Amino acid sequence: MRSVSLLSLGAAGLCGLLTLGASAQPGVTTLPLVLNTAEVDGRPVVTRRWMREQVANANTLFRPHRVAFEVHARHAMDGSHARLENRVDRHLLGHLLHPQRIDVFFVESLRDVDEPERYRQGVHWRPRGEAYPERAHFVIVSSIAGPTVLAHELGHYFGNGHSDVPGNIMCYERGDVPPFFDETQGARIRFSLRRFLRDAELVRAEDADSGQERDVDQAADR
Template sequence: MRTAVAVVILVALAGAARADDVQDLAKGLPTCEAARAHCFGITIHVPVVDGKPITTTEWLAAQLAQANRHFAAIDVAWQLAGTVGTLPASAARVEDVPERNSFAPKVTGTVIHVFITGQLDDIDEAGQIAYGVTWRPNGKVYVILSTMARERTLAHELGHVFGLPHSTHAISIMNKSDRKEPPPEQRTFHDDELAIMKKTLARFVRDKFLTRP
């Protein structure tokens, strides 16, 4: 009985920490620092399962804060654009290429769209999962981000959006290899990567691919 009571209390606490609906997720997300030269929009889409969004404001805020921390080096900041979109419960797991592609019709405007999922299957290795992916079907580009991701995963994926491949630089958040040094909190983009990102930034601004939300 005691175990059952504990489980009930834990479930109640988990429910309390969650937003009541998708729109509540937007309350309390960080906005662009005024000091940044460029402020770009991120439109977030979240699956709703049993009437509840599958993630929290706190989790989204941590992802945005990390993106803002790492992109400050090229004078770019990110903030939520528009309202948070709702995805069906089926989007709580993204298993294959058709499911990744299914988000493409929602990708409009001069913002980066981020589709949250609860499990993102690795399409190259059966039985493996990914934390995030930058997906480019038919000339579109968007991010699919798993709630299992690390706090810096959104920043990593936005690095891909800005033209970066994976990296062997120890300092880089684009380096996926397991390593102790430097510790994760000291990792960021390498100077060579920042040079690439600055060129991409100039192109994005010139082409109005991204604009202030």
């Protein structure tokens, strides 16, 4: 994501629609998220409030297509993962993955590996090499990200490419309506969900054995 404003929400966008979690809803499959946050000098590069907004916006956009997300664990990462400068830096996050969860990595900065003069807001990434599971993939979100960047990158996670339709969440150009997935993208999300569950790449949130780790967002913001 290159422009902070392109995927930002206006006051009329998702105002009033934000949710703090993925409450039970018939026909909606809730998946477990693990939020991994880099720390610099002992402080996280983004706040919990900021992360909650990202997750809430993702839920607002995915729920109409029968998918939702719930934070099941949070982990701190040391400063070596705060500034991602190249492909190797991104690949190394593959060593921190949690099986059958969607891992999201929040970092201070994310340099564009194709245009090094640019910094990106987020990326869906597949680590390459024998050290990583064949199907490993995850999402990286930078501290400069707009409020719907996590939703955009999760759109890639579920198999959607970019769109040239202004306002579509997979488009870089903001339109005159709140961001959305179209029906074709929604069908792809549901297809990917079935594959993820069938192949045991992911489990449903209620089946995630993370009782002691489960995050209920009761801690104070940092």
